[in-house]
Amino acid sequence: MKKPPYIIIFLTLLQSGILSAQSRFVKDTIDASGDSVVVTATRTERKLNNLTVPVTIINAKTIQQNGSLRLTDILKEQTGLNLTSGFGAGIQLQGLNPDYTIILINGEPLVGRTAGVLDLNRIALGNIKKIEIVKGPSSSLYGSEAMAGVINIITDASMGAPLTIGLRYGTYNTVDANLETKLNTKNFQYQGFINSYNTDGYSIRPNSNSRVTTPIDRYSTTQQIKWELSNKTNFVLNTRYTNERIQNEIAVANNGVTIYSIGKENIKDVNVSATLNHRFSKTLKTSLRTYTTTYDAVQNLLTINGLPYRDVLNHNFKRIENQTDWELNKKLQAIFGAGAVWEGVKSSRYDSEKLRKQNDIQFAFTQWEWKPSEKLTLIGGLRFDQNTQFASAYSPKLSMLYTLNPQHQFRFSIGQGFKAPDFRQLFLDFTNAAAGSYSVFGSAQAQQVIARLDALGQIGNLFPNYYLLKALKPEYSNGMHFTWDWKINPSSSLSVQLFRNDIKNLIESQQVGTYITGAQIYSYLNIGRAFTTGFELEGKHIINSNWSLNGGYQYLRTGDKDQIADIKSGTVYTKNSQGYSRLMKLNEYVGLPNTSKHKLQVKINYNSPKGYYLNLRAIYRSKWAVNNNNGNEVFDNGDVFASGYVAINSAAGKSFKNGVSIQGGIDNISNYIDATNLPNLPGRTFYTSIKYQLQKINNNK
């Protein structure tokens, strides 16, 4: 243990003093049955059983018993979700890249994506009440990025144990320490959470550039205050701060010559939201939300015999919005919302790291829920987003629920999602001096920059694509989801889901010209069309009062529609093992890279009334294409694949009556390692943890 969390010990002493004033303690339980309340799907509280769209809930007990520390740990064990590596750990939802899933904390979006990926290792799971995953386009409620779906992390605002301390130690000197306090009076609730995560990192590849393998010191804290101003009005304040330091000393030896370099990275992430809720009557309520977040990342690389490299990214996002819920009658409810966003980025990869690039958004949305009968619910929604930097977007969605009988429920939804062009695609101004001096210019200024260079006589050729450069349109997806939920008997259930997403206007980098030296100039255009489709099966079976079994399977097909058209028209070639070219056949096409045809996970669970538990989780992912090795840019059977693999994780523990609980676990039991394609998967790791929950001091209120 490198750094004992003294601060935590201090705060523990301080806060346990305060907490002797505890007034009440209600044990918080969440059951995974249809009575669970979901907020993400409709932006109102709805029971899982009454939702019209497919939603997965991961509750606190599952997170805790699985031994999950970071958001990635628990998401990779969900049906239809795959972890991606490169620029941090992102999540792929139903075959769509991490760019297309919006990540919310208590309903507010996280920012700070690198190449479209939000590193989900940033999010500690210590004080999470539940995670809600909505599959399918949800831009009709959330705007940009909610193309594949929404992941909403809901922190624990409930009244509970006044003090919880947790400490975990694992392989690679990984120390995770948590402190959570709760303070409740009649009108006031406070929750504070501090997490410290330190690891020596691991190097399954000596000169790996993946930062998960590097030593990390990461601190995060969240504070939540809820204040009941009256029985009709309350105020909620949420803050979150994360600070992450990474230092990596790299030594690369070749032919007796060793090159040393030091990489340093510091990431700060601050989120503050304040919400005022007011209920005018039983049928009318409104909330005013303000939110501000800043993501600040600085990278420095020092090489003993090379130029130092510095990369800076500062992203801020401010939003104010109002949402009003109106129940017209028992059968008809409506939501109205409107707001504005101010978003800006400074980066060393733009023309000046001192100049902030700005985009302002104004938006409005509405959603109508109509219940013509007990068996049928219909929801229609529409959102409009107007931006200063790119074209506006309309996002409609229709969904329905039909309850045939208590055993069978059918859900169908169809909607349009979008992802706005990001700042990199608009403003990048990057010339790679190390590799051929090629340049990439964001589309918002490419024509100006190139015209200026042309005036200086530096431009060789301009390609037809140059003249097509214009304001980027958002990327659009049309998604359809059909779900059948079947409660076979009180102890078994099965869910079948069919999905299809059609994506157009995909933004891709394209060469638009050359310098006089022949070096390439790239920019971004809306050109691609793709699809992802498949089905998911999820089943649960309670064997007896102690044992239960659940599992999920996803079958996925993906493809680039333009590439498929090219293959059909006979203009795509491939090579045989001797290197001879031949025409590629459609049945050799494997679809988009990094997508696997099959994903399966199975979990066996044991829980005893005495507080013992044990679980065994197996996750299988079939092979996926990673590299093209015949230059046709189309992925076929002959290209480079990462092998399919199985990871098996297990955890066991016991909760004692006095508030102490202990846990031990092994991740990746079979020690599966693929340093090139799975840098986020270390070999076999062990951990043990102890948690103490101070029990209620005075329970007779």
Next chain:
Amino acid sequence: MKMNLQKIAMGLGLSIALVACSKDEETIVVPVSAITVKDLAADTVTGLGLDGRPQSAGTTTYYSLVDNKVIASTDAASTKWDIAFSSTKILINGGTSGPGIGSAFVYVGLFDALKTIPADSNFKTDNANAASFAIPLGSGKAWYTYDGLTTLVSPIAGRVLVIRTATGKFAKIEILNYYKGGVTLPATASVNDKLFKQRYYTFRYAYQPNGAKTF
């Protein structure tokens, strides 16, 4: 099956083209057979530089398509050679590269399917001064792609280099492999293998000695 036919055809000195064409075409096609050249070393790597890039002596390997042999670099200023290789760079004997009248262009399609060079083909000569080459330099430009992640060079499928030789005859070339033994290295190959097994060309070509644009 196709491969077997080809081997038989090569063995007999007859091309499949002849067999195929003789049925429905009146014109007599002079048979040209495809020749495969293996492991032609082109400025192979001697070590890794401090900048992390491969080091080499900077040599060029000159080749005669007419005689199917390597030409000594002392004859670089002659018309004995038609094509030259130096790492991924390919030179044609003409323009700034040599005294010949050679030129070339990159044809998109299949080697066997290219039976007649299209009349409107745009043959280009090397012009080192303008950094413009008959076979353009760089990844994705002509015959290969370079993957920065795996650091591997892969020939692009469906690319034929159509060459006008130093003496004005025509030939077509398909690059088959860039690594020793004609074996594509896996992405997981060792750094040493990637370094020292590269820059060995395996290619097949057909040369038409009678000056016609047909193969």
